[in-house]
Amino acid sequence: QVQLIESGGGVVQPGGSLRLSCAGSGFIFSAYNVHWVRQAPGKGLEWVAVISFDGSNKYYADSAKGRFTISRDNSKNTVYLQMNSLRGDDTAVYFCARDRHLDSWGQGTLVTVSS
Amino acid sequence: DIVMTQSPLSLPVTPGEPASISCRSSQSLLHSNGYNYLDWYLQKPGQSPQLLIYLGSIRASGVPDRFSGSGSGTDFTLKISRVETEDVGIYYCMQALQALYSFGQGTKLEIK
Numbered sequence: 115q116v117q118l119i120e121s122g123g124g125v126v127q128p129g130g131s132l133r134l135s136c137a138g139s140g141f142i143f144s145a146y147n148v149h150w151v152r153q154a155p156g157k158g159l160e161w162v163a164v165i166s167f168d169g170s171n172k173y174y175a176d177s178a179k180g181r182f183t184i185s186r187d188n189s190k191n192t193v194y195l196q197m198n199s200l201r202g203d204d205t206a207v208y209f210c211a212r213d214r215h216l217d218s219w220g221q222g223t224l225v226t227v228s229s
Numbered sequence: 230d231i232v233m234t235q236s237p238l239s240l241p242v243t244p245g246e247p248a249s250i251s252c253r254s255s256q257s258l259l260h261s262n263g264y265n266y267l268d269w270y271l272q273k274p275g276q277s278p279q280l281l282i283y284l285g286s287i288r289a290s291g292v293p294d295r296f297s298g299s300g301s302g303t304d305f306t307l308k309i310s311r312v313e314t315e316d317v318g319i320y321y322c323m324q325a326l327q328a329l330y331s332f333g334q335g336t337k338l339e340i341k
Contacts, residue, residue: 149330151278159270159278159321161330173328176230214325215268215283222277 136210
């Protein structure tokens with residue numbers, strides 16, 4: 115069955131960096147776009163970034179532009195989100211989801227930015 | 230950027246009764262291919278979001294037929310014909326027309 119598993123979350127100080135991973139299985143990973151979506155505690159969903167199936171196209175929300183970098187390694191069936199210059203308002207559960215219509219989601223990984 | 234606005238934000242419903250959620254976009258979501266790039270998601274308590282409806286009106290695999298989506302352009306509606314207790318959660322609309330996606334604020338459905 116289709117599965118997406120996020121990892122790499124944790125506690126980081128303001129200004130710090132973190133790299134999240136999203137590992138896919140049960141489908142042809144290299145054929146699908148992958149998105150990152152986040153949810154701050156008690157808040158709604160916020161789309162963060164997307165990478166095309168072959169990595170040639172990447173788009174970012176304004177809140178992520180210049181600080182976050184999305185990438186993928188199809189040989190490892192994994193998409194990454196490198197997050198730099200982290201701020202308190204980046205504290206959230208980060209989900210990855212596949213395809214244009216986000217038809218499958220991972221369970222999320224919690225990122226806490228705090229001193 | 231496209232702004233998505235949902236209403237109501239809170240929706241108390243008696244089991245067996247219908248429910249309706251509205252979603253409006255700041256720009257038309259109608260693609261030249263004739264499809265509206267508007268999706269609906271449900272996030273049940275403690276769970277990840279799940280896709281309910283895509284392209285405005287197409288139910289995702291396994292979604293009960295009591296859920297239906299309608300609308301075109303900038304005005305969309307999600308309807309539940311008869312609410313069940315398992316439908317509790319937060320419903321989000323999302324536009325998938327532009328590369329930079331955006332979600333509505335969410336509508337919390339609760340059982341009376």
